[in-house]
Amino acid sequence: MILVVGIPTEAPLALAIEAAEAKGVECVVFNQRHASYNDIVVDYKNGTIGGTLYAWGRELPLEEFTGVYARMIEVSSLPEFKPSRTQAVDRYAFGHANFLTDSLRKWIEVAPCRVLNRCAPMSSNGSKPYQAQLINRVGLKTPTTLITNDPSQAEEFAQEHGEVIFKSISGVRSIVKKLTPDRGPDLAKIRHLPTQFQAFVPGTNVRVHVVGEQVFATEIQSDAVDYRYGSREGHDTEMVPYELPADIHEKCIALSKALELPLCGIDFKRTPDNDFVCFEVNPSPAYSYYEQHGGQPISSAIVDYLTGSH
């Protein structure tokens, strides 16, 4: 029996639920929007963690779950708990939902079963240059990067590398933009907040999803600087399955293990001379976008991982 936690209509969860149904795997869906109608107890004693999830009339011992796929959102972001002009937030229901979600998260963090993914390891993505250091440790290349609050150093970096992009250092507002000459006057603003610049890496985007030991690579054909937002700028995007070189394949698995993220989305550029440069590891990948366009059975691999089949 597997547990899926989050908003079940969200595409990555919906595909996993569908895959579990197709495989005849019992899948308990914990819809966060219904949290205030359900209950939980998490019991810790002498290094053993257990408990019970009470959902829609069923008492489900936590020990019986072989795996958990969690894409939890903040309770305060749920529509039920957004104040409106006509209705105040039910504070009791909010408190209950918050506690239940928090308890579930705490259990997930230490649960003895397979988990995609635990919360603490996911925070490595909160600092791109920090994560880049971890990526380098498994032998993968990352782009030449400068974080500075000195406009003249940023200008020198741009002159040295020709094409340069800038993007956030953290996971917030993570949109990649090219540093074009008309941005010159804006460079003075970096005095107030160090900014991340990267040498532009030419080539083709490759997104790799790792699920346990399984690796799915998708080549993305797009002219946009950041293909995820390409449609906003009028660019078309096409996705096709791609076979990685064996050493990159192995390093992707090693990276997933090193980051303790058995499910992750790794962003690469394949350069014209067939080199692979890694940009970042997404700890909560919206893999459905790639599965639906590229056709790889990622959701099936997720269910197999959670049931211990691979």
Add this chain to the structure above:
Amino acid sequence: MKFLILHPGSDPLATTVASLLDTRHPGEVAAPTLWDLQNAKRWSHEQACGKTHNQLILPNGTIIDPSRAVVFNRLPGVTVTHFANSTPEDKQYATEETHALVLSWLAAFKCPVVNPATHAGLAGPYHDQLTWYMLAHRAGLPTPEVSLSSSLRRFPRPHLVPVGGHILGQQVAMLTEPSTDETLSLYIVGDQVVGNHPITLREPIKALAKLANADFLEIQLTRLAGANPRWVFTGANPVPFHVSDEAILALVYLLESKLGAQS
């Protein structure tokens, strides 16, 4: 510079350690605050070919180069002070960006750091209580029984009591074993356990610090009530605020020994 002490400002422990080290190593101690880092004249954090190169020049012109130093890291988190008139969203963005930079900067240090930064915490490991209990159990420390319950009616645990007092009605609760008022705070400083503690727990306490990858950790023990009162682990903090004089001295010696080991 032999010692770099990073702290958020008003941190009596950092100030005392800096002052003691400065007495013993005059002119070899730098103790910039978070404000100094945020207002640095120059931040440069470069990554190329798998290597990281840092350059930091503080507002007073001091060049921070920790490559041959020992770092005492007391930066529990980042708050930005120079975006006071910005929108909450922009202020939050500036905070996240600064945190991300400081984490990467600290993680790139090749010198000894007490405590090293990781994504689990800027100044050492921050875990929630259940994670600490699991770690403590692995280290051989006794831990109390705990329940997190959203319904005491549906899941009664009559042998446990609510943490932090009474519960009215069916409110959600964290429950634990009844305890006495007796508590102990002790410190792991390198290989030393400083402060009163049951001798049988010394090795497990050291093992916990190793599992947590922390050279400096405050440990809380509580004596349970009942027929068989025993000391159990109830918490750990990598950035304790008030520390005994004995622990402060142990810290100074630890930082000096790390400098010696480095050279």
